[in-house]
Amino acid sequence: MNSGPADGALLTLSGVEVTINTLSGPVHPLQGVDLEVFPGETVGLVGESGCGKSMTLRSILRLMPPGGAITGGTVEWQDRSVLDLDTDELQTYRGSEVAMIYQNPVTALDPMLSVERQIVDAFKANREVLDGAPEEFAREALRDLEFGNPDAILKRYPHQLSGGMAQRVNIALALACGPSLILADEPTTGLDMTTQVRVLDLLEQQVHARNAALLFISHDLRAVARVARNIGIMYAGRVVEFGPRERILTEPSHPYARALLECVDLRTDERPRSIPGLVPRMTEVYPLCAFRERCVSRMAVCDEEPLPRHELGGRRRLLCHLGPGHD
Amino acid sequence: MTTTSPRRERRLLARALVGPTVGITIRRSLFFFMLFLAVIGPWIETIGQWIPMPVYDPLRPDPFNPVSPPSAEHWFGTDTLGLDIFTRVIVATRVDFTLALIGVMLGGGLGCLAGAWASYRRGWVDMIALRIVEVVQSFPVLLLGIALFAALGSLEIFGPVDNGMAVLVIAISLVNFPLYLRQVRSVLLPLTEAEFVQAAKCAGLGAWGIVWHHFIPNARGQILALFPLTCAYAIQIIAGLSFIGLGIEPPNPEWGSMIKTGATLIVQGHWWVSVFPGAFIVLSVYSLTGFSARSETLVGPGGTSA
Amino acid sequence: MFLANRVVVLAVVLLAVVMIGFTITRSTGTPLYASLGVAVSEAIIEQRAEEMGLNEPIVVQFWTYLTHLLQGDLGVSRISRIPVAEDIALKLPATAEMVFFTLVVSFIWAIPLGVRAGLRPGGRLAKLGEGMAQFGVSVPAFWLGLLFIFLLYFLPPRINFVIPVIDLAVGPFPPLFPPPLGRLGGVDPPAMVTGFYTVDALIAGDFRLAWEALWHLILPAVTLSLTSGPPLFRVTRTAVSEALASPFVEAAYSYGLGRRTVLIRDVLRNASPPVLNLAAMTFGYLIGGGVLVEVVFSWPGIGSYAVWGMDNSDYDVVLAVVIIAAVIYVILYFIVDLIQFAMDPRLRD
Numbered sequence: 001m002n003s004g005p006a007d008g009a010l011l012t013l014s015g016v017e018v019t020i021n022t023l024s025g026p027v028h029p030l031q032g033v034d035l036e037v038f039p040g041e042t043v044g045l046v047g048e049s050g051c052g053k054s055m056t057l058r059s060i061l062r063l064m065p066p067g068g069a070i071t072g073g074t075v076e077w078q079d080r081s082v083l084d085l086d087t088d089e090l091q092t093y094r095g096s097e098v099a100m101i102y103q104n105p106v107t108a109l110d111p112m113l114s115v116e117r118q119i120v121d122a123f124k125a126n127r128e129v130l131d132g133a134p135e136e137f138a139r140e141a142l143r144d145l146e147f148g149n150p151d152a153i154l155k156r157y158p159h160q161l162s163g164g165m166a167q168r169v170n171i172a173l174a175l176a177c178g179p180s181l182i183l184a185d186e187p188t189t190g191l192d193m194t195t196q197v198r199v200l201d202l203l204e205q206q207v208h209a210r211n212a213a214l215l216f217i218s219h220d221l222r223a224v225a226r227v228a229r230n231i232g233i234m235y236a237g238r239v240v241e242f243g244p245r246e247r248i249l250t251e252p253s254h255p256y257a258r259a260l261l262e263c264v265d266l267r268t269d270e271r272p273r274s275i276p277g278l279v280p281r282m283t284e285v286y287p288l289c290a291f292r293e294r295c296v297s298r299m300a301v302c303d304e305e306p307l308p309r310h311e312l313g314g315r316r317r318l319l320c321h322l323g324p325g326h327d
Numbered sequence: 328m329t330t331t332s333p334r335r336e337r338r339l340l341a342r343a344l345v346g347p348t349v350g351i352t353i354r355r356s357l358f359f360f361m362l363f364l365a366v367i368g369p370w371i372e373t374i375g376q377w378i379p380m381p382v383y384d385p386l387r388p389d390p391f392n393p394v395s396p397p398s399a400e401h402w403f404g405t406d407t408l409g410l411d412i413f414t415r416v417i418v419a420t421r422v423d424f425t426l427a428l429i430g431v432m433l434g435g436g437l438g439c440l441a442g443a444w445a446s447y448r449r450g451w452v453d454m455i456a457l458r459i460v461e462v463v464q465s466f467p468v469l470l471l472g473i474a475l476f477a478a479l480g481s482l483e484i485f486g487p488v489d490n491g492m493a494v495l496v497i498a499i500s501l502v503n504f505p506l507y508l509r510q511v512r513s514v515l516l517p518l519t520e521a522e523f524v525q526a527a528k529c530a531g532l533g534a535w536g537i538v539w540h541h542f543i544p545n546a547r548g549q550i551l552a553l554f555p556l557t558c559a560y561a562i563q564i565i566a567g568l569s570f571i572g573l574g575i576e577p578p579n580p581e582w583g584s585m586i587k588t589g590a591t592l593i594v595q596g597h598w599w600v601s602v603f604p605g606a607f608i609v610l611s612v613y614s615l616t617g618f619s620a621r622s623e624t625l626v627g628p629g630g631t632s633a
Numbered sequence: 634m635f636l637a638n639r640v641v642v643l644a645v646v647l648l649a650v651v652m653i654g655f656t657i658t659r660s661t662g663t664p665l666y667a668s669l670g671v672a673v674s675e676a677i678i679e680q681r682a683e684e685m686g687l688n689e690p691i692v693v694q695f696w697t698y699l700t701h702l703l704q705g706d707l708g709v710s711r712i713s714r715i716p717v718a719e720d721i722a723l724k725l726p727a728t729a730e731m732v733f734f735t736l737v738v739s740f741i742w743a744i745p746l747g748v749r750a751g752l753r754p755g756g757r758l759a760k761l762g763e764g765m766a767q768f769g770v771s772v773p774a775f776w777l778g779l780l781f782i783f784l785l786y787f788l789p790p791r792i793n794f795v796i797p798v799i800d801l802a803v804g805p806f807p808p809l810f811p812p813p814l815g816r817l818g819g820v821d822p823p824a825m826v827t828g829f830y831t832v833d834a835l836i837a838g839d840f841r842l843a844w845e846a847l848w849h850l851i852l853p854a855v856t857l858s859l860t861s862g863p864p865l866f867r868v869t870r871t872a873v874s875e876a877l878a879s880p881f882v883e884a885a886y887s888y889g890l891g892r893r894t895v896l897i898r899d900v901l902r903n904a905s906p907p908v909l910n911l912a913a914m915t916f917g918y919l920i921g922g923g924v925l926v927e928v929v930f931s932w933p934g935i936g937s938y939a940v941w942g943m944d945n946s947d948y949d950v951v952l953a954v955v956i957i958a959a960v961i962y963v964i965l966y967f968i969v970d971l972i973q974f975a976m977d978p979r980l981r982d
Contacts, residue, residue: 061887066878087892095889108884111979112902121898122888157978170884177888458642462649465959465966467921470936473943474657477951563773567925570775571940586776590929593783594812596791602783605776613771 010078010181010213011037011098016059017072017237018052027282029055031237031290032073034309034317037181037213042204044228045217045239046260048279052237053217054103057183060215061094095126095177101203103186105166109158115142115169116154119176126177141172145202164195171203175210182207184216188223200227221260225249230315233257236280236290238307243316254320255297289321297322354617361420361611368421371414383411385418385580394597404599406588408578412599415580416607422581423611426492427561430499435557437500438507439550443538445508446515456512460505469567472498476573495574499561510553514546555618559611566608582608636974643967650959651702655695658952702956708949710942717953721935725957726828727816728927728934731857732919733829734850736912738858739865744908747869751904752896754874762870766863774860775925778813781852782929785809810852813930817845853930857923861915868911872904879903906976910969917965921958 018030029052037043045053059070062082075082077097085093102108110118119138127137135154142150145168158166167187174182187203188196204227207214218224224231225245232242233254241254252258259275277294280286289295292302301321310318318324367374375382381400383389389409397404403412445456466474472495479494518524518541527537568574569583570590577584582604589600689697701708707717746762753759785808792804811818816830823833823842830846876882877900885895924936931937935954942950974980 063883063886091889091891093889094887099889100884100887102880102884104880107880110881110885110899110903112977113898114978121890121894125889125891125894159979173884173888458646458649461642461646462653465646465650465962466654466955467918467924467958467962469924470921470939470955470958473924473939473951474654474955477943477946477948478657559771566773567775570773570925571928572944583773586773586779590775590779593779594787596783596787598783601776601779605773605779608773608776609771613767616767616770 008038009036009076010039011035011060011215012076013056013060013073014076015073016056016070016075018055018059018064018068019071020065020068022067025283028285029237029282030059031286033059033234033237033239035232035239035242036315037215039180040208040211040213041230042207042214042216042228044224044231044245045215045234046221046224046231047217047219047234049219050279050282051234052282053219053234054185055237056234057100057185057215057217060183061098061100062090063094091125095122095179097179098181098183099174099177099179100183100185101167101170101174101187103189105163105170105187105190106158106161108170109161109166111158113157114154115156115158115161119154119169119173122173122176137176141176142169144175144206145169145172163191164199167191167199168202171199171206175206175212178210179212181213181215184214186218186220187216189218189220196223203227233260236286237282238290238319239317240291240319241317243312244314247316253318253322253324255295255322256291259294259296289319351617354614357610358614358617361614362424364417365421365424368418371417381411382414382417385410385415386578388578394592394600396597397599403603404597406585406600407592410578412585412603415585416582416603419580419582419585419604420607420611422575422579423562423565423608424558426495426565427499427558430496430565431503431554431557431561433496434500434503435507435550435554438504438509439511439543439546440538441504442508442511443515443542443546446512446519446542447534447538449516449519453512453516456508460508463501463505468498468502468564469571471501472564472568472573473571475501476568489575491574491576495565495568498568499564502564503557503561506557507550507553510549511542511546514549515542518542518545555615559615562608562611562615636971639967639970643963646963647960650963651699651956652695654952654956654959655698656691658948658955707953707956710950711947712945717950720938720950721953721957723828724933724935724938727932728920728923728936730816730829730831731850731853731927731932731934732916732923734854735857735861735919735923736916738854739862739912739915742858743862743866744869747866747908748873748901748904750866750870751873751877752900754870759870762866765859766866769859769861769863772860773925774856774923775929777859778853778856778926778929781810781856782813785852786812811849813852815931815933816849817842818849820845853923853926853932856929857919857926861919861922865908865911865915869904869908872907873900876900876903906973909972909976913965913969913972914962917962920961921954 013033013035016030016033017028020027020029029050031052033052033056035043035045035056045056047053058064060075060082062070062075062085064070070083077093082090082093109115116135116138119141120134123134123137138154139150142153147153147165147168153161153165153169158169161169171187182203184203188199191199200223204214214227216224216227229245230243231245231248232239233248233252233256234240235256241248241252241257248257249261252261256275263275275294280290280293287306288304289302289307292298295302299321305321307319308321308323310320310323312318312324316324371382372384374380381402387410389405389411392401392405392409393407395401395405395409401411401413403416405411406415441456445453463471475494475498479490479497524537524541527541532540565574566581566583566586569581570587572584572587575581575584577588585604586601589597589602589604592600705718707721709716710720713720742765743762746758746765749756750759750762787808789804789806789808792806793802794804795802816822820842822830823837823839826833826836831843831850834840834843834846882895882899885899886892890898921936923934924940926932927934927936928940935957939951939954942948942954
């Protein structure tokens with residue numbers, strides 16, 4: 001079922017499975033994630049909370065929570081397998097190749113260290129040769145993020161930053177490592193509306209200025225649609241549909257993607273509606289379609305056969321018995 | 328972060344789940360055994376007539392048999408007066424348990440009420456309560472006990488109650504008062520703003536009504552978790568004070584004062600006089616702490632160095 | 634603001650501590666009977682009460698005591714006729730040295746095991762630490778001290794037997810530790826500089842004496858550490874595991890920082906305030922809380938002094954020790970706040 005790494009892809013996930021052993025039994029947040037990111041492009045992942053978006057990002061960095069492990073599939077960075085990297089290689093890969101921006105900007109910064117120390121340390125960990133003082137680089141990093149007065153910010157501690165400022169510092173930190181892929185885990189969730197737009201614009205602008213790729217996840221389809229050229233829809237630990245933004249937004253094939261679009265009508269600012277039914281519990285493994293209980297197009301075959309995978313060309317992919325081109 | 332394999336993780340988890348449960352079952356059974364000893368203590372001689380067990384009058388010296396090592400006649404040996412240590416260790420269980428219980432209930436009860444009151448009134452009442460806690464806890468427990476004995480030790484103001492025991496109970500209460508006050512306050516203070524309390528106020532329920540119907544049930548879990556720990560702590564304090572001759576005076580059987588008797592003998596090799604009573608303290612404390620999964624909460628720095 | 638607030642609280646608590654200590658020991662009529670016995674004539678009691686100022690109202694007595702206290706006058710021992718302040722100046726360093734080494738021992742076992750248990754819960758060392766903590770909480774310090782004396786001082790010279798098959802004679806061994814008779818075994822103490830014999834001996838350049846002092850310190854310090862260390866172990870474990878689980882640690886890993894760097898820079902730094910806090914509190918607590926261990930090892934510290942005062946109804950001695958111990962505790966509490974303040978940028982605003 002799993003295909004090899006796509007030609008020229010920066011990052012290829014195929015069939016990634018994650019299991020976390022908790023006190024109340026195993027949880028399976030990822031049940032076969034397929035995803036490619038190409039150099040310089042922006043990919044968005046959308047899904048309800050608990051669908052495995054954040055865990056997907058963590059599996060790319062091989063950062064597992066206690067009790068968690070990648071139990072299946074492959075993660076390829078260019079032509080290397082991330083899961084086979086040793087400690088030193090992994091350390092180089094994290095930050096220098098792939099860096100992450102976290103959901104809660106304030107708690108992602110160490111409360112006991114100044115902004116300067118944190119940026120400088122991230123620099124030193126990822127740049128072998130520095131021509132110039134690292135402090136100078138830190139100042140430059142903040143200036144890129146449109147801080148009017150970087151010297152004052154460098155001396156501050158995280159609790160002295162507003163949410164928007166903290167998130168810009170986080171972006172500066174991630175960019176400081178010089179990665180070619182940035183992972184953004186709902187980077188604007190806790191911020192107010194105007195700050196969200198500003199931070200998002202800055203992020204996009206800076207990522208493009210560096211020719212880096214961006215993998216952006218959010219439960220908010222609007223935010224994803226703003227920045228991403230290709231969008232994946234996640235449900236119950238799988239990317240159930242993937243394709244270019246225009247396709248996904250105008251004629252999605254997966255019933256879940258359609259339901260999601262109906263919930264958030266992009267043209268109005270109405271209150272989002274909800275999809276009837278419950279989000280599946282991830283304590284179970286779903287070999288069959290996990291959405292079928294809530295699906296309006298449920299068929300007999302959905303209850304009998306495992307999910308088929310349709311490669312539709314043009315990077316479109318669909319995990320559904322309906323197949324493409326139905327209506 | 329990524330180094331543990333799922334299998335290893337599962338194994339650790341299984342151990343974490345099963346380990347304490349078995350241990351705690353053993354400790355709880357041990358506690359009920361100690362409780363049993365405390366109950367039968369005074370009738371130990373009668374029981375000795377039915378079960379083949381060498382028990383004696385805990386207070387009758389045997390001048391021909393001083394400091395004799397453990398033997399078939401004296402399982403735990405005898406002390407300087409020839410008193411049988413096995414019998415005395417069992418009889419002492421009741422003394423230590425009872426005094427600990429009374430002291431903790433007295434001080435803990437008052438502490439709970441004060442904590443509930445402080446959480447209800449907040450503001451300056453709460454501030455004064457906190458300062459009192461801070462001041463009382465500034466005194467090292469044993470020095471507080473020594474000071475209490477200096478003040479009350481020779482007064483016969485407790486009527487028929489033994490003076491030393493009364494002062495011990497006061498000392499235990501004094502130590503427990505701030506512990507319970509703090510614990511109850513930490514649970515209840517966030518609750519005073521809770522909607523159901525506000526609703527009860529609006530419905531005209533009086534202060535004590537709210538404390539009784541809303542606060543006490545909410546704090547019950549915390550109080551119950553603290554109770555066995557403080558009892559264990561109290562046993563250590565009682566034994567510690569008796570060890571320096573305060574509280575229960577010899578020849579009345581009490582673990583701490585029995586250890587005191589043996590303290591000078593141990594450098595001559597007569598270990599049994601001190602070792603057995605101490606082992607019973609360890610067993611009691613160990614069994615009592617088995618009732619609280621969160622044994623971390625035990626009373627702060629050096630809490631048990633009594 | 635934070636500091637000003639703490640200073641006011643400190644002053645209030647100190648005053649209350651002295652007041653309560655004073656009231657407890659002096660408010661009752663006992664000191665007179667205690668010091669004279671019951672069978673003396675009214676006239677003598679009256680005269681003695683007048684001398685001791687006991688006929689004054691309690692408030693006046695307290696005021697007198699407080700003003701004297703502020704001038705460093707803690708009264709005079711009824712038995713030895715030596716000013717209590719002088720005795721305490723001699724005995725406090727003995728206690729402080731013992732408590733200091735107790736903390737040294739705790740920093741050797743409780744904190745490393747706590748760190749390890751926080752990093753790898755359920756591991757072998759975590760189990761060992763938890764076992765030691767359980768043991769330390771359950772065992773009375775004075776009894777543990779006696780056990781050590783028996784096993785490490787009394788027993789080794791008496792181990793003397795031959796293993797039959799290989800015909801190997803075992804023992805007797807020399808005692809591993811000195812008899813429990815104070816700070817030095819009949820040797821003259823070094824010239825007083827700090828009052829810590831180990832340090833003073835080193836200052837005097839006498840290494841043998843320093844070793845002798847250290848040798849006498851080990852058992853009391855280990856005893857106290859085993860029984861006062863469990864909270865340190867547990868707090869360290871909790872602090873480390875909480876710090877380890879925080880988002881900024883994951884973020885630090887994601888920037889490619891190495892495990893060592895993250896552990897030292899983020900985890901240990903963030904875990905250290907509560908641990909240092911508790912360590913300082915433990916120190917303050919043990920100044921008065923090590924009484925029984927002092928008694929067991931005949932350690933000439935303020936705890937033994939208080940017990941001696943108690944036994945002789947020398948209640949100015951008891952009062953002085955109680956107040957000194959409580960005051961030290963309160964002041965350390967204050968210093969802990971200062972340390973927190975210095976370490977945690979969040980408190981500085």
